[in-house]
Amino acid sequence: MPDLRTYLRGTWALQRRLTDRASGTVGTFTGTVAFTDTPDGGLLQRESGTMRWGSHEGPAAREYVWSQTDEPSAMEVSFPDGRPFHRADLGTGSAGAAHWCSPDDYRVTYEALGPDSLRWVWDVHGPAKDLLLESELHRR
Numbered sequence: 374m375p376d377l378r379t380y381l382r383g384t385w386a387l388q389r390r391l392t393d394r395a396s397g398t399v400g401t402f403t404g405t406v407a408f409t410d411t412p413d414g415g416l417l418q419r420e421s422g423t424m425r426w427g428s429h430e431g432p433a434a435r436e437y438v439w440s441q442t443d444e445p446s447a448m449e450v451s452f453p454d455g456r457p458f459h460r461a462d463l464g465t466g467s468a469g470a471a472h473w474c475s476p477d478d479y480r481v482t483y484e485a486l487g488p489d490s491l492r493w494v495w496d497v498h499g500p501a502k503d504l505l506l507e508s509e510l511h512r513r
Contacts, residue, residue, distance in 0.1 A: 374446050374464055375446060377462075378416060382409070383408060386405060387508060388509045391505075395502075402423070404421050404433075411438065413440070416439040420435050420436070422434075438450070439451075446464035459479075467483060479495060479496075482496075492507075492509055494507050
């Protein structure tokens, strides 16, 4: 992955499977994720779609900001308010990263499956959460 920003930019169809390992609840998120240019040369990630979780079904959305680093294969991911989240470096086509959100530990694995297909998996462990969030993206 020589240039992560170029790879991500655009609109992707998104399918996510959510599993709460503690309760056994399984849900889905179906929608889109758009990576659009920011004025500083980064990307704004906007997800929107429908969440099905237990008895809940309704609209859901979230955003992250991806900032360019000195390495074209890597970007820093932040929350919309500027707090750091993690670094994603897909120089080899796959990468792992971690984020501590007290009291839980978030670990992600990214895998570029091809020029128009991306997968990421969040594994969340701790006293408050025990989740597996599996996302498949396909370029539109």
